[in-house]
Amino acid sequence: MPVTTATTDFMAELPAPLTFAAKRLDELSENSLDGFLAGVERRAFRLAELALGHREDALDAVQEAMIALVRYRLRAPSEWSPLFWRILRRELTDRHRRNAVKRRVLAFLGRAGDEAGEDPLEMLPDPHEDPAKRHADAVAWRALGKALRALPRRQRECFLLREMQGLSVAETAMAMGCSEGSVKTHLSRALASLREQLEGWR
Amino acid sequence: MSQNKSSEELARALFERASGRVDAKTTHRLHLLRREALSTPNRAVRRLVPLLATASLLALALAWWLPKQEAPPVLTGTSTSAESAVIESDEDSEIYAWLSDAPVAPDNDKGGAL
Numbered sequence: 583m584p585v586t587t588a589t590t591d592f593m594a595e596l597p598a599p600l601t602f603a604a605k606r607l608d609e610l611s612e613n614s615l616d617g618f619l620a621g622v623e624r625r626a627f628r629l630a631e632l633a634l635g636h637r638e639d640a641l642d643a644v645q646e647a648m649i650a651l652v653r654y655r656l657r658a659p660s661e662w663s664p665l666f667w668r669i670l671r672r673e674l675t676d677r678h679r680r681n682a683v684k685r686r687v688l689a690f691l692g693r694a695g696d697e698a699g700e701d702p703l704e705m706l707p708d709p710h711e712d713p714a715k716r717h718a719d720a721v722a723w724r725a726l727g728k729a730l731r732a733l734p735r736r737q738r739e740c741f742l743l744r745e746m747q748g749l750s751v752a753e754t755a756m757a758m759g760c761s762e763g764s765v766k767t768h769l770s771r772a773l774a775s776l777r778e779q780l781e782g783w784r
Numbered sequence: 785m786s787q788n789k790s791s792e793e794l795a796r797a798l799f800e801r802a803s804g805r806v807d808a809k810t811t812h813r814l815h816l817l818r819r820e821a822l823s824t825p826n827r828a829v830r831r832l833v834p835l836l837a838t839a840s841l842l843a844l845a846l847a848w849w850l851p852k853q854e855a856p857p858v859l860t861g862t863s864t865s866a867e868s869a870v871i872e873s874d875e876d877s878e879i880y881a882w883l884s885d886a887p888v889a890p891d892n893d894k895g896g897a898l
Binding site for chain 1: 794799
């Protein structure tokens with residue numbers, strides 16, 4: 583929220599430490615968090631989409647992560663990024679588990695899953711782009727998602743955060759709540775598995 | 785060109801393209817979700833509201849019900865003894881007042897009767 587004239591006048595009357603605190607709070611105001619979320623929301627959505635394989639689920643997961651992060655709005659902005667990815671990872675894990683149970687129930691009842699309703703071509707809305715390339719990207723996106731969802735949970739999380747989101751090993755370890763050594767192990771296994779599954783890309 | 789790239793490099797490039805080209809509908813929805821999330825100051829408090837309302841109603845019901853259960857024996861006992869004491873004292877004073885005002889019978893009646 584921008585500092586209004588009234589706020590500035592009020593702050594001018596405060597003692598120095600309180601003025602500093604008021605300015606600090608202003609820095610941590612809604613606009614800062616809004617800017618942070620605006621900067622990460624698309625990547626978060628794509629990451630969630632890869633992990634869950636469902637657009638609506640991905641949007642829900644991102645929203646839940648945003649709402650959860652708002653509770654930490656008074657933390658230092660430097661903490662928002664690791665917190666957000668950690669929250670999103672947890673949200674994706676929970677949803678992945680719920681979806682697995684849902685799929686089992688649907689399979690038991692003889693009904694297919696609802697992934698078929700997704701349109702992978704929607705991911706590339708540029709009408710001027712080469713349709714063949716657009717189609718190839720859509721197919722590759724779907725194959726990548728399928729391969730990722732077939733990975734063990736920790737390997738999938740590690741690949742998404744480290745390789746897709748581009749977090750450092752330390753940040754990935756923090757987001758996953760494990761050691762840096764574990765991150766390297768999970769990532770190495772994930773890459774080995776994905777290389778086999780995505781051999782057709784090369 | 786893609787022949788020289790590893791699968792993870794291709795995956796990363798695909799992810800970057802996909803993140804940069806989210807369709808307008810999804811972008812708008814993300815914007816709305818963000819606005820909604822930011823306008824929710826404290827979800828925990830919001831979740832507590834129905835609980836607090838229920839607790840308040842229960843407390844009110846309990847406050848209304850408890851005196852109703854306990855009051856009758858206490859109140860009736862006290863009021864009966866107090867009221868009867870007042871009534872008795874009134875009756876006594878009336879009787880004494882009547883006695884003091886009552887005409888005394890003449891002695892000749894007694895004598896005549898004998």
